[in-house]
Amino acid sequence: xxxxVGVENGIKKGFTEEELDIINxxxxxxxxxxxxxxxIEDIKEFRLMALEMxxxxxxxxxxxxxxxxxxDMVTRMKDxxxxxxxxxxxxxxxxxxxxRRLYAYHKNAFREYMEVNNND
Numbered sequence: 001x002x003x004x005v006g007v008e009n010g011i012k013k014g015f016t017e018e019e020l021d022i023i024n025x026x027x028x029x030x031x032x033x034x035x036x037x038x039x040i041e042d043i044k045e046f047r048l049m050a051l052e053m054x055x056x057x058x059x060x061x062x063x064x065x066x067x068x069x070x071x072d073m074v075t076r077m078k079d080x081x082x083x084x085x086x087x088x089x090x091x092x093x094x095x096x097x098x099x100r101r102l103y104a105y106h107k108n109a110f111r112e113y114m115e116v117n118n119n120d
Contacts, residue, residue: 003033003085004085005023013076019073022068023073023077027060031059033086036094036097037084038085038087039084041088043071043074043075047070050065052094
């Protein structure tokens with residue numbers, strides 16, 4: 001199944017080509033797969049989940065993405081019926097998954113650290 005992401009007829013809805021390159025792009029769709037966010041219900045929650053997952057994954061430059069994905073941008077996306085064909089999760093489930101990923105990263109990084117120190 002192809003990844004469908006973005007706003008249809010975005011130029012007519014007031015988005016620039018540059019904005020559409022991001023919100024209709026594959027990288028943004030991958031980020032939304034990670035957050036399990038296929039639609040925008042709560043603007044602040046959507047933004048926070050996207051920023052948190054991007055902070056962890058580094059799909060977009062963190063500073064750029066934080067400045068780009070403002071509440072105003074998310075509001076415009078919601079009004080334009082932005083969509084991605086991925087599931088929808090709750091903030092609670094998202095937080096649980098984020099904690100799982102952070103702990104898995106920590107375990108791997110710590111294991112590597114210990115292996116390096118054991119070779120000394």
